[in-house]
Amino acid sequence: MNKNKFRNLLRSADASIPCDTVFTGGKVLSVFSGVLEDVTFAVTDGMIVGFGESYEP
Numbered sequence: 271m272n273k274n275k276f277r278n279l280l281r282s283a284d285a286s287i288p289c290d291t292v293f294t295g296g297k298v299l300s301v302f303s304g305v306l307e308d309v310t311f312a313v314t315d316g317m318i319v320g321f322g323e324s325y326e327p
Contacts (some may be wrong), residue, residue, distance in 0.1 A: 275315060282314035285324055290312045290327050 281287045289312040296311045298321065311318055312325040 279314055279319055282312065283319040285312075285320075289319060289325060296321070311327060 278287070282289045290315040293311040293313070296309045297306045298309050299306055309321045310323060310325050312320045
């Protein structure tokens with residue numbers, strides 16, 4: 271991975287720039303509590319760059 275692609279992923283991860291795709295209604299299993307949590311996933315350049323409510327579709 272080159273430096274520019276990595277910088278782009280980091281900027282997408284901290285929501286400085288928009289992600290390519292945002293999926294809402296995803297599920298993540300918390301291994302600590304054993305609970306399925308509803309989350310939003312953010313994807314840039316085919317990689318998941320984050321999840322949580324800070325990403326908007």
